[in-house]
Amino acid sequence: MEEMYGLILILLTVPAGYCDSHSLRYYYTGVTAPGYGLPEFSIVGYVDDQQTELYSSDIRRTVPVAWWVKKNAKPEHWERETQLDKANEALFRHEVKIVMARLNHTGGFHIVQVMHSCELRDDGSTVVYEHFRYDGREYMYLDIQTATFIPTMAEAQITTQKWNRADIRRGERYKNYLENKCIEVLKRYIEYGREDLERRVRPGVKVTGRESGEVTKLHCLVYGFHPRAVDVKWMKNGIDDIPSYETTHVLPNPDGTYQVRVTVEVIPIEGDTYSCYVDHSSLEEPLLVKWEQKQISFRPVIISVAAIIVLVLAAAGIIKYKSVRNEQTA
Known part of the structure; x- marks a missing residue:
């Protein structure tokens, strides 16, 4: 499962965090076939850098991960989340098939990812995101200002036109969730995990x-x-x-x-x-x-040469002394 989280975070890039801000992110991932240690569908939640919860098609339930979430969120909360995430799984599997058809892919291993995020800054301002990726490439995103979906790949135009229709207005629903419900949940999680989330350790x-x-x-x-x-x-x-x-x-x-x-x-x-x-x-x-550039020092060389000279002179002295003594003895 750790491999799955790593792949999710690499393929689905996250906007850079703002100093002293907190963010709540959910990663929805669907694959066209089992493989690489990934379940066919998963939802992973994060507050800042800490994983808060997990749902996957392998376990078929939503479970808390961070200790401060386990401690504070009640069992009935996870029952409700499980039912919602099961519905999300059915919808997402359908969307995966649609995206594949748009790109004329009839088989093989492909990955569809959606990340939505809300960020609360220390000055009280908020920033929200909604991004969609296919095989690591962004194919559309939600423009929060206009509450409309923008295609970044030609194959996403049909989907964005449909979702932006006045009778569907999916963008407005997503925008409302991100700017309200998401921030509300984030604030609650910040209270739960303040001890960990606001810990400061000098580098x-x-x-x-x-x-x-x-x-x-x-x-x-x-x-x-x-x-x-x-x-x-x-x-x-x-x-x-x-x-x-x-x-x-x-x-x-x-x-x-x-x-x-x-x-x-x-x-x-x-x-x-x-x-x-x-x-x-x-x-x-x-x-x-x-960075202190190392300077070449000649001191060790000088000391070594001096030591050798002393040894040579000492040896020469000993030899001379023995030679003189031998002459005197003779």
Whole structure:
């Protein structure tokens, strides 16, 4: 099941989180045939970075996951959610067939995903999203301003035209849910899990460099931080951003914290400095950790040469002493 969650989060990208905000996201995933460890249908809920609940066609029920959800939500709540999610499963299976037909796919393994999300920021403002993907590509989304569905693939035009019809007005229903019910549930979950969700752990930072000819590859490892949202980048002379050569995803640690690594390639010039910039909600102000270029030191070489000279002279002295003594003895 962990493989399933990883695939969902990779294929269905999430808009970047706003500092000190909270978000509630639901991922609906349907596949055209069993495979890759995925059930034919699943719903996974997240508040920020913590999984709150799960429904799948394998278990046929909705279950709480986060400990603070298990503690606070009552059994009758999960009974109601199970009935709703069973209905969602039937509807989604139908939609999967429609999307396949639109793209002229009659078989094979394909994945249809929908993500809806609502975000509550610390200033009280809200942001909501609704995205639809097929095999990892977005094919349509809900424009919240106009409450209309916008196709991003030609094959989605028939569906968006149907859903936008005045007698259906599906966009308005989705918009109303996201801006009201979704925010209401999010606020309740924030109260349930405030201890975990608002935990602040300062990041550790380690910078290293590896030279290869004229080019030096600089690595900035930021680790042990919580919550997940973080801004990491390399800077030249403390002011200029350097385009990243490689950035990993923000990865979870076993203790519930996170890590990320940002790498750049530079050609160091005398007088230039390179620093890793880290901004996180646990910090009063951003960190700027400087990369210290290693200088070649001749001191160990000098000491070694001096030691060798002393040994040679000592050996020569011993030989001379023995030679003189032998002459005197003779």
